[in-house]
Amino acid sequence: MIIALFGPPGSGKGTQAKFLIKNLNIPQLSTGDMLRESIRGGTSTGLEAKKFMDQGKLVPDEVMIGLIRDRIALQDCKNGFLLDGFPRTVAQAQALDDMFDSASLKLDHVISLLVSRKELVGRLSGRLVCSKCGASFHEISKPTKLAGICDVCGADVSKRADDRAEVVEARLETFTASTKPVEEYYRAKGKLREVDAQGSEMQVYQRITSVFGGALKG
Numbered sequence: 001m002i003i004a005l006f007g008p009p010g011s012g013k014g015t016q017a018k019f020l021i022k023n024l025n026i027p028q029l030s031t032g033d034m035l036r037e038s039i040r041g042g043t044s045t046g047l048e049a050k051k052f053m054d055q056g057k058l059v060p061d062e063v064m065i066g067l068i069r070d071r072i073a074l075q076d077c078k079n080g081f082l083l084d085g086f087p088r089t090v091a092q093a094q095a096l097d098d099m100f101d102s103a104s105l106k107l108d109h110v111i112s113l114l115v116s117r118k119e120l121v122g123r124l125s126g127r128l129v130c131s132k133c134g135a136s137f138h139e140i141s142k143p144t145k146l147a148g149i150c151d152v153c154g155a156d157v158s159k160r161a162d163d164r165a166e167v168v169e170a171r172l173e174t175f176t177a178s179t180k181p182v183e184e185y186y187r188a189k190g191k192l193r194e195v196d197a198q199g200s201e202m203q204v205y206q207r208i209t210s211v212f213g214g215a216l217k218g
């Protein structure tokens with residue numbers, strides 16, 4: 001199974017990806033996580049990417065396409081994988097098609113998560129992320145049991161650098177201008193599955209699983 005989770009910042013891609021990869025036993029290929037890992041590691045890719053991420057802009061296509069090409073080639077992707085945050089431009093979608101064609105692979109579904117702008121801003125402004133395991137919380141709707149401490153692994157939780165109000169606005173604009181057209185690209189190919197992504201995490205997950213027509217456990 002090869003799936004892409006598509007949606008604006010804060011639509012719940014990372015949250016739903018965690019449920020899906022457990023159920024399907026496939027790896028999560030989150031380009032945002034890969035970039036943040038490169039930044040932490042101080043690599044040249046990370047330093048270059050940070051300039052774009054801090055402004056809510058997209059990292060150039062050639063960097064992202066190279067990252068995904070290398071990642072898909074690894075052994076753990078042999079039985080499928082879940083793309084989280086890629087493709088984000090039509091050029092990335094076309095490059096992915098080329099990669100899949102040359103490897104005789106097929107993208108099964110593109111799940112598009114639909115959330116209102118007001119809800120997106122509310123989710124991102126209160127998001128807290130674990131520095132160690134990446135678990136996501138929210139100051140109001142999903143607070144940690146102990147303030148500042150991850151419920152899952154006990155490490156510190158904090159706000160993401162790009163969740164500042166001005167960067168959130170820029171990310172939402174970037175989504176509309178550069179990423180939204182990817183939806184049409186997949187709709188035209190008959191691969192787009194739109195899911196109402198408001199409501200509880202479990203309600204959203206159940207709507208996603210229903211797209212698979214019972215191929216997933218609920």
Ligand code: AP5
Nearest residue numbers: 009010011012013014015031032058059085123127200201
């Ligand atoms: P990335 O890390 O991918 O960020 P994003 O797309 O902006 O998405 P987020 O991680 O902010 O949100 P999400 O949809 O995963 O939501 P989440 O589950 O966390 O990318 C960061 C940057 O990297 C980009 O801006 C860009 O610069 C660069 N980049 C990455 N990929 C790239 C690419 N392919 N090309 C170019 N550049 C690229 O949930 C958010 C919050 O909501 C959490 O607090 C969560 O607890 C809460 N929540 C989740 N579900 C629900 C629910 N159902 N109800 C209530 N709250 C919920």
